[in-house]
Amino acid sequence: DQQVKQNSPSLSVQEGRISILNCDYTNSMFDYFLWYKKYPAEGPTFLISISSIKDKNEDGRFTVFLNKSAKHLSLHIVPSQPGDSAVYFCATSGTYKYIFGTGTRLKVLA
Amino acid sequence: EPEVTQTPSHQVTQMGQEVILRCVPISNHLYFYWYRQILGQKVEFLVSFYNNEISEKSEIFDDQFSVERPDGSNFTLKIRSTKLEDSAMYFCASNIGGQAYNSPLHFGNGTRLTVT
Numbered sequence: 001d002q003q004v005k006q007n008s009p010s011l012s013v014q015e016g017r018i019s020i021l022n023c024d025y026t027n028s029m030f031d032y033f034l035w036y037k038k039y040p041a042e043g044p045t046f047l048i049s050i051s052s053i054k055d056k057n058e059d060g061r062f063t064v065f066l067n068k069s070a071k072h073l074s075l076h077i078v079p080s081q082p083g084d085s086a087v088y089f090c091a092t093s094g095t096y097k098y099i100f101g102t103g104t105r106l107k108v109l110a
Numbered sequence: 111e112p113e114v115t116q117t118p119s120h121q122v123t124q125m126g127q128e129v130i131l132r133c134v135p136i137s138n139h140l141y142f143y144w145y146r147q148i149l150g151q152k153v154e155f156l157v158s159f160y161n162n163e164i165s166e167k168s169e170i171f172d173d174q175f176s177v178e179r180p181d182g183s184n185f186t187l188k189i190r191s192t193k194l195e196d197s198a199m200y201f202c203a204s205n206i207g208g209q210a211y212n213s214p215l216h217f218g219n220g221t222r223l224t225v226t
Contacts, residue, residue, distance in 0.1 A: 031212075032212045034214055034215075036217075041219070041220075042219050042220070043114070043201050043203075043217030043218050043219045043220050044153065044201070044215075044217045045217070046214040046215065046216065049212070049214055051212055089152075089153060091215075093212070094166075095166060096141075096158040096160075096165035096166035097143070097155045097158050097166050097168075098143075098155070098215055099155065100145075100152055100153040100154075100155075101152065102151075102152045103152065103153075
């Protein structure tokens with residue numbers, strides 16, 4: 001039951017370049033989407049969110065894009081920094097729960 | 111910035127024993143959650159809790175699991191008789207308004223449960 005999918009388990013990017021992380025979902029009724037960052041031995045940390053009435057939301061170096069027709073969202077990090085190296089999870093809200101993707105491990109190379 | 115706190119950070123227990131994982135959610139939050147992550151796998155929903163009742167639970171959250179808010183600040187997860195496959199990181203989370211208000215979850219740093 002993979003309602004939220006992150007098809008790339010890992011991504012490597014040079015420092016200063018753009019990181020693009022992708023996420024697909026199956027249920028068109030989902031209307032709120034989030035990105036979390038997770039370091040080892042820590043809990044997920046909220047990064048940025050978007051509701052389905054928007055197609056873009058920006059917060060500093062982080063921008064989330066939502067394509068409702070394709071059921072796809074992406075997170076852009078510009079410029080990427082070594083401290084951004086972490087696992088990134090997309091998530092969406094269900095009825096009384098939030099559903100997480102499998103995560104993408106981002107490595108930013110100095 | 112207020113945060114969700116979890117204790118203990120690491121719990122080792124023998125198979126068949128009961129464990130209680132503790133959480134203090136952010137004080138003005140109304141919705142509480144438990145998630146778990148088996149090593150290297152996805153973050154899995156266990157249960158959500160609002161107004162002293164379970165709102166939703168997953169198929170993982172069977173009769174061996176229970177949650178409680180014993181006072182105004184703590185939120186606990188009890189596993190009655192632990193199994194080897196319960197070994198995982200358990201994360202507590204809270205948010206202010208649940209899905210109706212599109213509010214993000216705030217997570218604690220987790221309890222690593224090791225069942226031997």
